[in-house]
Amino acid sequence: MRIRYGAMGILLFLMSCQTMSTIQGTRLVPTHPEIADLTSIAITQFYSFGEETDLLSAQLQMAIEEKLTENGHFIVKKIPKPMLRRPTPLAIKKFWYEQGAKENIDALVSGEIDLARIELRSVGEEEIQEKRASLVLQINVVSLQQEKRLTGERLMIQETSSAVPEEMLPNDEQMMARVTESMAEKVVEFLTPHVLEQEIGLLRTPATAEGLRYAKEGEWGAAIYAWDQALLKNPENHTVLYNLGATSEFLGAYERAKEYYKQAHLLSEKKKLYRQALDRMIALLKEKENGTTSLPIIPAVTEESTTPETDEVDH
Known part of the structure; x- marks a missing residue:
């Protein structure tokens, strides 16, 4: 016993x-806790500084929408352009808030293209031709229900290509397409959890x-x-x-x-x-x-x- x-x-x-x-x-983990609870968002065309960048803005908006949809973290909704007789900032803001309530959109991703530039230079004794495309975007996330800015950041992307002779370099349109694609990826990274x-x-x-x-x-x-x-x-x-x-x-x-x-x-x-x-x-x-x-x-x-x-x- x-x-x-x-x-x-x-x-x-x-x-x-x-x-x-x-x-x-x-x-x-949310990259920005302020937007951790968002479920649905819309992307607006970003403000630009001229007709040349208006097209770039539209392409960037489309690329971000596609990548966010592929990512699947948010429900990505469309918001129409404000068709206003007097498109003042206050009138546009009011339009956004009304659309947000109507379409049940939590937040709007807006912003402004601060810089879109392509530079060409020779590098080294062999005079290798280098083309650099730069894109700077100030992005903001605005709550359409709370009617306030939640977060924002200034994002910068550069893409470089080198070749001899110069004719082998991508053209300007191709370079801007690259930098636009990279910026769209950076915006998605900014918005979604990691x-x-x-x-x-x-x-x-x-x-x-x-x-x-x-x-x-x-x-x-x-x-x-x-x-x-x-x-x-x-x-x-x-x-x-x-x-x-x-x-x-x-x-x-x-x-x-x-x-x-x-x-x-x-x-x-x-x-x-x-x-x-x-x-x-x-x-x-x-x-x-x-x-x-x-x-x-x-x-x-x-x-x-x-x-x-x-x-x-x-x-």
Whole structure:
């Protein structure tokens, strides 16, 4: 009987040990948080400084619309040109807002071409002919529902081609087509979220094992659901609470992460990992209020966190 009891005790101890699993996670991060919640947008023809750039503006608008549609992040809608007798800035703005409400458009991408130039020069002793096309665009994202500018940036693209003799160089139209294509790609990059790869440290115990399997596959919704189910069985499981906090932090839900870390810390005050995570979230949220937020790095494996220890709530 003693041998059986001893074996059972060892088994229970092994089941209660927790270690840190480091997962390479990926998620979409908005390039500009101000436009993270937009679902539908429209592209207007950009203002230009002459008839020559009017055509360029129309080509750029078309290229951006096509690439945004291919990207699939936004619903791209059309907005007609304002046919006004007196096209004053105020009248155009009023027209946009009315169209936005009518077509259920969240925001309008507008802007102005500041520079469109092609230069030709000789380079080196061999007098290699170099042609450079430059395009500068001031882009703005305007909320048609809130009637205010959300964000904007001055974007610049240069394309260079070299050849001997000069006749081998692309013509001006081809060069501007290249720079227009590159600018359209840059605008899409400016507007749409990018993929972030980041390590995330999660605790492994019997209660968190199922959620970890989903997390390793990048199925964060399923992982959260599995841990929520584990909490229903034992609301005081601090390892599950920590994993929910770490996952919320990774996904950018910092307020929720703070609450999970706080609950985990209250249930296991001796564990430094929980205290450090809670302090990190408190500091991050303060930075966010002050407008100085930088992306947090979720701690991976540390010596303290990888040491097996008894997790009494998993019994």
